[in-house]
Amino acid sequence: MNFAVLQFPASNCDQDALHALRDVLGHSARYVWHKETSLDDADALIVPGGFSYGDYLRCGAIARFSPVMQALQQFATNGGLVLGICNGFQVLCEAGLLPGALIRNRSLQFRCEHIFLKTLTTESPFTNRIPEGNLLKIPIAHGEGCYFADEDTLNKLKANNQILWQYCNAQGEVTEQSNPNGSLWNIAGICDERRNVAGLMPHPERACEAILGSADGSLIFESLIHALKSAAVAKAA
């Protein structure tokens, strides 16, 4: 599969994402600079973490107007798979591709640690390879990861099974203590209504090899790869 990893000025998880996809998972992956207007033959897009454009004004607010985002919007409208990680999640929310917003952590502290994620549904291109009941141990590293949306939006997310991951403890319980940033409903990641665009604050690309403390993040990328392969088979048939 061909992955495209977007690069904005001050993206800093782009190399980790490329390494995970290409060197660990063995797929083709390349960078796409924010000034590019075409995504060529990309099968899926990764919007990586970092501090795009210095995160001035608001996290992701300036990045969403960069030239490559028009191509991304078109790609998403055509049903292409897009995964935003950390700052990438913030960019996708700012762009209106995902509902809600990410605001300052309730503790006001930058949190950098491993957390546990509960996967709420395997019915998405981002979660289909995650075994039922399997918790993911993945690191977070953010100061502005508190998910906020109004009540109507939250209820809609729940009703449509759009909440993909919640922060939980090592036993899989979704508790206030296991919520690292004050996100409403412990939300760590969501997808859009059509289920082809998703975002999450934790960093799966930093958890694809046992030597890094966990390889659980690879399940998310393997889900994407599985979804792409299934779509290719369906297209050929």
Added chain:
Amino acid sequence: MKAKIIITPKKAVVDPQGKAVQNALEHMGYSGINAVHVGKYLEIELNGADRDTACRQLDEACHRFLSNPVIEDYKLEIE
């Protein structure tokens, strides 16, 4: 002309910065503070002469870019 834009968090949005500032003020002995909301202030210098056009354009910019309507309110003044 100059545009002055004040952006504040919506009331429904938790504002931990405001809460931290409020706590600090209370620790310093300032009383009678009900709540603090920390926002942003932008001053934009304009070189056009048409006030209505400037107002319309900046109102759109506030909505699309300068504020995030999901979490923030804004006030725009042109002088």
